[in-house]
Amino acid sequence: MNPVLHFPVLNSTNAYAKTHAQELADGTVVCADEQTAGRGRFDRVWVSQLGGLYFSLLLKPQQTAYLQNLTQLMAVSVCQAVRELGADAHLKWPNDVLVNEQKICGILSEAVLKQNRFYALVLGVGINVNQNSLPDVGRPAATLKNLGIPADKSALLNRVLTLFNARLQNALTQGFAAFAADYKNWFPYLGKTVSITNGGQKLFGVAENISSAGTLVVKMPEGLREFSIGDMNA
Numbered sequence: 025m026n027p028v029l030h031f032p033v034l035n036s037t038n039a040y041a042k043t044h045a046q047e048l049a050d051g052t053v054v055c056a057d058e059q060t061a062g063r064g065r066f067d068r069v070w071v072s073q074l075g076g077l078y079f080s081l082l083l084k085p086q087q088t089a090y091l092q093n094l095t096q097l098m099a100v101s102v103c104q105a106v107r108e109l110g111a112d113a114h115l116k117w118p119n120d121v122l123v124n125e126q127k128i129c130g131i132l133s134e135a136v137l138k139q140n141r142f143y144a145l146v147l148g149v150g151i152n153v154n155q156n157s158l159p160d161v162g163r164p165a166a167t168l169k170n171l172g173i174p175a176d177k178s179a180l181l182n183r184v185l186t187l188f189n190a191r192l193q194n195a196l197t198q199g200f201a202a203f204a205a206d207y208k209n210w211f212p213y214l215g216k217t218v219s220i221t222n223g224g225q226k227l228f229g230v231a232e233n234i235s236s237a238g239t240l241v242v243k244m245p246e247g248l249r250e251f252s253i254g255d256m257n258a
């Protein structure tokens with residue numbers, strides 16, 4: 025069981041978990057009903073009104089080789105949990121969960137350094153659950169409620185953590201060999217034309233593969249290119 029710290033309001037669960045990383049145990053979950061300064065990838069704002077599920081899982085892994093995998097294992101776990109509720113969810117690389125091409129979950133992973141060395145990983149998860157509406161952020165988004173799917177936030181949190189812990193345990197004992205196959209089960213874009221925004225450039229190609237390291241391999245006119253960071257769109 026993960027220790028869970030629950031707050032009615034925080035600026036950001038990621039910020040709290042990072043600030044308190046030393047005194048919090050490995051596996052602690054920091055959860056808030058609302059965030060006043062929720063943050064997304066690429067310094068975007070993550071609007072965090074009442075009704076959404078906002079939490080950060082603090083991990084203190086022994087090695088850093090699999091950090092991207094850990095973030096994506098969380099995405100797979102969220103995807104599975106919302107599918108179990110009846111949503112036709114899939115993954116958009118690297119770690120968004122979409123339903124009908126509308127985003128219902130985003131994940132921001134951040135490293136915590138101690139004396140300039142990696143100390144902990146914070147996996148911050150925002151799931152659009154029971155908000156009645158979402159502000160227009162220029163990208164399609166939906167809540168489970170909008171999709172007609174009733175969900176209990178604490179049951180959803182527990183299910184996501186159960187699924188994540190099982191995958192993590194499996195990976196720690198048997199290695200991450202099964203990672204790509206697991207991820208690809210939830211990723212419907214292979215063989216499709218996608219765009220990748222990377223370092224200010226928008227590039228087009230055909231999504232060829234997800235590697236065991238979680239990178240996206242894209243076939244481009246000049247050959248195969250592997251991306252470890254970026255925004256993919258179909």
Ligand code: BTN
Pocket residue numbers: 035036037038039059061062063064065066068070072077078079080120129130131132148149150151
């Ligand atoms: C994204 O840009 O898609 C990632 C969004 C991550 C939002 C979550 S909500 C809980 C945690 N605290 C934050 O400030 N951000 C993450």
